[in-house]
Amino acid sequence: MQGITGQELSSKKAEYLKYIHMQDDVVKTTEIAAHFSVAPSTVTKALTEIAKAGYIEHTPYHGVRVTSRGTEYARFLVRRHRIVALVLSRHGLEPEEACREAKKIEQCFSKDLTDRMCTSLGHPMMSVCGEIEHDHRCCGSFGGYRG
Amino acid sequence: MQGITGQELSSKKAEYLKYIHMQDDVVKTTEIAAHFSVAPSTVTKALTEIAKAGYIEHTPYHGVRVTSRGTEYARFLVRRHRIVALVLSRHGLEPEEACREAKKIEQCFSKDLTDRMCTSLGHPMMSVCGEIEHDHRCCGSFGGYRG
DNA sequence: TCCTGGTTTGGTGTCTGTCTAAATTTTCCC
DNA sequence: GGGAAAATTTAGACAGACACCAAACCAGGA
Numbered sequence: 589m590q591g592i593t594g595q596e597l598s599s600k601k602a603e604y605l606k607y608i609h610m611q612d613d614v615v616k617t618t619e620i621a622a623h624f625s626v627a628p629s630t631v632t633k634a635l636t637e638i639a640k641a642g643y644i645e646h647t648p649y650h651g652v653r654v655t656s657r658g659t660e661y662a663r664f665l666v667r668r669h670r671i672v673a674l675v676l677s678r679h680g681l682e683p684e685e686a687c688r689e690a691k692k693i694e695q696c697f698s699k700d701l702t703d704r705m706c707t708s709l710g711h712p713m714m715s716v717c718g719e720i721e722h723d724h725r726c727c728g729s730f731g732g733y734r735g
Numbered sequence: 736m737q738g739i740t741g742q743e744l745s746s747k748k749a750e751y752l753k754y755i756h757m758q759d760d761v762v763k764t765t766e767i768a769a770h771f772s773v774a775p776s777t778v779t780k781a782l783t784e785i786a787k788a789g790y791i792e793h794t795p796y797h798g799v800r801v802t803s804r805g806t807e808y809a810r811f812l813v814r815r816h817r818i819v820a821l822v823l824s825r826h827g828l829e830p831e832e833a834c835r836e837a838k839k840i841e842q843c844f845s846k847d848l849t850d851r852m853c854t855s856l857g858h859p860m861m862s863v864c865g866e867i868e869h870d871h872r873c874c875g876s877f878g879g880y881r882g
Numbered sequence: 883t884c885c886t887g888g889t890t891t892g893g894t895g896t897c898t899g900t901c902t903a904a905a906t907t908t909t910c911c912c
Numbered sequence: 913g914g915g916a917a918a919a920t921t922t923a924g925a926c927a928g929a930c931a932c933c934a935a936a937c938c939a940g941g942a
Contacts, residue, residue, distance in 0.1 A: 598898060617920060630900055632921055649907055649920055675826065676848075680855035693843035701823075701836055708827035745929060764889060777931055779890055796889055796938055 592664050592699045599695035601638050602665055604631070605654070608644060609662030614651040663721060668702045669694050670715035675705055683716035690717075739811050739846045746842035748785050749812055751778070752801070755791060756809030761798040810868060815849045816841050817862035822852055830863035837864075 597605060607623060608615045617635065621628040639646040643658030654662060673690035677683055697705075706712075711722055744752060754770060755762045764782065768775040786793040790805030801809060820837035824830055844852075853859075858869050 600899065618918095626899085627901060628920065629902080629922080634899085636921090675822070676852075678855075679822065679852045681848075681851060689845075689848055692845070693840065693848075696840035696843045698836075698839070701828075701840075704828060705823075705826045708825075747930070765887095773930085774932060775889065776891080776933080781930085783890090 592661065594664070594668065594697060594699040594702065596661065597638065597641065597643070601634055602695060604634055605638055605643055605658060605662050606665045606669070608652055609654050609659060609666070614653055616651045663723075664699060664702075665694075666718075667706075667720055667722075668697055668699075670718055670720045671702050671706050671709070672697060673717055674709060674712060674715040674720075677716045678709075687717040739808065741811070741815065741844060741846040741849065743808065744785065744788065744790070748781055749842060751781055752785055752790055752805060752809050753812045753816070755799055756801050756806060756813070761800055763798045810870075811846060811849075812841075813865075814853075814867055814869075815844055815846075817865055817867045818849050818853050818856070819844060820864055821856060821859060821862040821867075824863045825856075834864040 603624070604620060607620060611619075617628050617631050620635075621631045624631070635644065635646050635652055638644050638658075639652070642655060643661055644652045644654050646652045669687075669690055672694045673683075673686045676689050677686035681689060706720075706722070712720055714720065750771070751767060754767060758766075764775050764778050767782075768778045771778075782791065782793050782799055785791050785805075786799070789802060790808055791799045791801050793799045816834075816837055819841045820830075820833045823836050824833035828836060853867075853869070859867055861867065
């Protein structure tokens with residue numbers, strides 16, 4: 589997954605993927621539907637499309653699992669969320685607010701922009717809502733920082 | 736217009752309004768269409784809706800003018816753009832990049848969030864792409880700064 | 883007055899996200 | 913093993929945003 593842009597999935601689908609990624613094992617439709625307060629059929633439809641794009645494996649009636657491609661993408665989504673939240677917290681928002689507001693705006697941030705902000709923050713290890721995982725190709729200018 | 740949320744207009748419509756606001760006099764459909772590279776009929780349709788919402792006055796075949804309500808809203812849009820651009824420039828983006836990227840993400844920022852960032856930046860007078868106009872009710876915690 | 887270019891209308895299409903109702907599959911209990 | 917209940921999917925519909933094209937329409941200049 590070299591060329592992540594950050595716009596591969598629509599914002600709702602990205603949220604679903606992130607949620608699935610953050611669960612431990614196979615995730616059921618109902619669980620997702622409950623979490624996002626939407627009808628199960630809405631989830632099924634989204635899941636089908638996310639699967640078609642290769643980010644998850646959907647076994648009808650049995651739930652979904654994230655593929656390796658999906659894992660990579662979800663990691664980006666989580667990192668983006670945390671970077672955005674961190675930026676907001678640096679602008680006067682309390683940790684929880686920052687996290688909440690980040691959810692509303694993160695989908696607009698491209699990978700490039702995320703990386704730029706990451707770099708300018710000095711590739712921080714922690715955000716206001718969890719750790720930030722960097723990998724070797726996380727940011728263009730990132731060269732083996734890591735602690 | 737007390738309760739601006741920042742989501743009153745869809746993002747395209749907000750862009751149109753901002754553009755109209757920034758022109759001197761009456762703006763013609765063709766001009767907008769050319770500026771945004773869309774068909775004139777697309778613009779007419781949007782204009783009708785923006786007018787219905789009270790932000791502009793649309794005289795068919797003769798162009799549009801911003802109403803006072805529209806002016807107030809457009810000022811917010813411009814301020815938001817500049818605050819967002821300024822934040823980005825504080826995170827390593829060059830002025831022009833910051834302005835360009837801001838255009839892509841600004842529509843996600845609520846008025847509240849904009850105001851919070853404005854406050855945390857110290858109600859700056861200048862952004863990377865122009866002056867930032869503050870007014871008495873611009874930010875919740877803004878109390879007569881103004882230079 | 884008439885032509886022409888600018889503009890609007892009306893009809894379509896796509897994408898995203900949502901729902902309901904009906905059909906289907908799985909699960910689990912007797 | 914049979915069936916009912918629960919979970920899930922399918923099918924069809926709708927709404928909002930945005931875009932286009934073709935056709936009708938207006939306004940102003942020659």
